Amino acid sequence: MSLTRIYGLFLRHFYLITRSFPRVLDLVYWPTIQITLWGFISNFFATHTTYYNNAVGVILTCAILYDFLFRTSIGFNMLFLEEIWSRNFTNLFIAPMKIGEILTSLVITALIRSLIGLVPAVLLTSPLFGISILELGIFLFFLFLSLYIFGITLGILVSSGLLRFGPSFENIAWSTMFLLAPFGCIYYPIDTLPEVFQKIAYILPLVYIFEEARNILINQTVNIENIYNAFIWNALYFTLSIILFYYSFNAAKNRGTLINMGE
Amino acid sequence: MKNLIEVKNIKKNYGKKEAVKGISFNVQENEILGLLGPNGSGKTTTIGMLLGLLKPTSGQIFIDNLKLENHRIEILEMINFISPYIELPKKLTVKQNLNVYAKLYKVQNIEERIEYLSEKLRIGELLNSITGELSSGQKNRVSLAKALINEPRVLLLDEPTASLDPEVGDFVRTFLEEYKKEKKISVLLASHNMSEVTRLCKSVLMMKNGEIIDQGKPDDLITKHGRSNLEEVFLKLSRSKNEFN
Numbered sequence: 426m427s428l429t430r431i432y433g434l435f436l437r438h439f440y441l442i443t444r445s446f447p448r449v450l451d452l453v454y455w456p457t458i459q460i461t462l463w464g465f466i467s468n469f470f471a472t473h474t475t476y477y478n479n480a481v482g483v484i485l486t487c488a489i490l491y492d493f494l495f496r497t498s499i500g501f502n503m504l505f506l507e508e509i510w511s512r513n514f515t516n517l518f519i520a521p522m523k524i525g526e527i528l529t530s531l532v533i534t535a536l537i538r539s540l541i542g543l544v545p546a547v548l549l550t551s552p553l554f555g556i557s558i559l560e561l562g563i564f565l566f567f568l569f570l571s572l573y574i575f576g577i578t579l580g581i582l583v584s585s586g587l588l589r590f591g592p593s594f595e596n597i598a599w600s601t602m603f604l605l606a607p608f609g610c611i612y613y614p615i616d617t618l619p620e621v622f623q624k625i626a627y628i629l630p631l632v633y634i635f636e637e638a639r640n641i642l643i644n645q646t647v648n649i650e651n652i653y654n655a656f657i658w659n660a661l662y663f664t665l666s667i668i669l670f671y672y673s674f675n676a677a678k679n680r681g682t683l684i685n686m687g688e
Numbered sequence: 689m690k691n692l693i694e695v696k697n698i699k700k701n702y703g704k705k706e707a708v709k710g711i712s713f714n715v716q717e718n719e720i721l722g723l724l725g726p727n728g729s730g731k732t733t734t735i736g737m738l739l740g741l742l743k744p745t746s747g748q749i750f751i752d753n754l755k756l757e758n759h760r761i762e763i764l765e766m767i768n769f770i771s772p773y774i775e776l777p778k779k780l781t782v783k784q785n786l787n788v789y790a791k792l793y794k795v796q797n798i799e800e801r802i803e804y805l806s807e808k809l810r811i812g813e814l815l816n817s818i819t820g821e822l823s824s825g826q827k828n829r830v831s832l833a834k835a836l837i838n839e840p841r842v843l844l845l846d847e848p849t850a851s852l853d854p855e856v857g858d859f860v861r862t863f864l865e866e867y868k869k870e871k872k873i874s875v876l877l878a879s880h881n882m883s884e885v886t887r888l889c890k891s892v893l894m895m896k897n898g899e900i901i902d903q904g905k906p907d908d909l910i911t912k913h914g915r916s917n918l919e920e921v922f923l924k925l926s927r928s929k930n931e932f933n
Contacts, residue, residue, distance in 0.1 A: 433791025520792040521764035
């Protein structure tokens with residue numbers, strides 16, 4: 426692994442973001458709107474239902490966590506799509522970069538992109554709604570880390586599809602998170618789902634993450650097993666995504682997708 | 689002279705379609721080899737295989753005696769490519785783009801290298817311009833600067849002067865001639881511009897339907913086929929029904 430090459434690819438996206446005010450605005454705008462909206466919804470439910478009683482920020486906290494996941498996944502896909510849209514894809518793949526270096530660079534850049542959007546939005550929650558996500562304590566870090574890994578995993582899976590099938594796979598890039606969201610039990614407990622859906626939900630790390638966030642905020646207790654399960658599933662899916670990416674890269678070399686990408 | 693590119697019986701099939709049917713050729717140090725052929729003859733597929741973007745169905749490629757299959761990264765460090773069909777990120781400035789690629793190729797003295805290329809390719813005044821806002825001729829020179837950022841020993845050119853006006857086209861050809869002479873690099877040039885090929889190439893390969901149908905020095909091919917220039921030779925071979933040689 427070459428840090429210079431990883432930094433080089435990071436720089437390409439850093440320049441892109443910092444050169445354009447609309448791009449920075451776009452990164453901050455949607456999380457802020459999303460979190461403001463869910464802040465008001467959260468306040469309403471907190472005062473009108475017993476389930477969220479004494480836990481004003483449950484919905485809003487889950488909305489922030491979900492938005493982080495969403496931004497990480499979409500952010501990773503955007504970085505990959507950016508190369509296709511700018512017809513720079515071939516230049517990137519004829520540069521002496523290892524696949525691991527490309528992925529590492531995109532993983533770091535996706536995190537920074539997500540944080541640019543998330544931090545201002547999170548800072549808004551305290552003065553606007555009197556809620557601090559930091560109430561989750563040290564476990565907040567583990568929940569974020571778990572979501573970050575899953576977001577990156579989804580990004581790598583979608584990028585594998587782009588490599589394998591070309592730009593026609595682009596629409597899938599936008600819809601993955603929406604497909605998984607109902608099974609993630611972001612805003613409701615898992616027993617809300619029909620039994621068959623619960624079985625699907627239990628093989629996703631999301632359900633453990635959001636169940637645990639609610640558990641900490643509502644019951645003021647920590648169930649380490651949830652965090653542990655989330656990491657186990659994450660490790661499995663992340664490994665699978667890396668294997669699939671390498672497989673797709675080789676398949677693209679056989680099919681000629683790399684040479685025609687962006688045309 | 690040493691062979692920097694050695695292609696041994698490479699084939700590329702897409703399913704049942706044979707895009708390249710077992711071709712072999714070498715490119716020596718300090719040589720420009722022309723790769724000619726009508727659209728769909730297998731030129732781009734051949735270049736794609738040399739760049740490691742396509743995996744040959746069979747056959748072997750060696751760059752500076754290193755087998756591409758086993759030394760992809762080392763080989764990519766010493767080659768580069770230019771084509772009008774790929775572009776540099778449009779929103780970045782020229783200097784930012786060159787800086788990024790210098791890092792990807794782990795160039796040591798980046799500022800010095802950019803300065804050298806800026807002077808040689810007359811892009812000094814463009815360094816702070818947005819790449820997407822440049823004219824075709826300016827973009828072409830910037831792409832050439834990117835292609836030379838790593839001081840490649842092997843340069844693959846796919847229609848490097850397509851869509852350029854005669855003045856810029858001539859500037860690029862003159863630059864390539866001088867650069868090759870100075871650095872003793874090997875160049876594989878795929879082009880539809882026959883006067884360009886006649887001027888730059890020591891020898892040419894004529895491809896059709898994935899095969900090499902003829903090869904030799906431009907003047908020898910013109911004499912051999914009884915035509916007055918390379919374009920006529922190209923047309924004769926392109927229109928023939930595999931009655932080669």
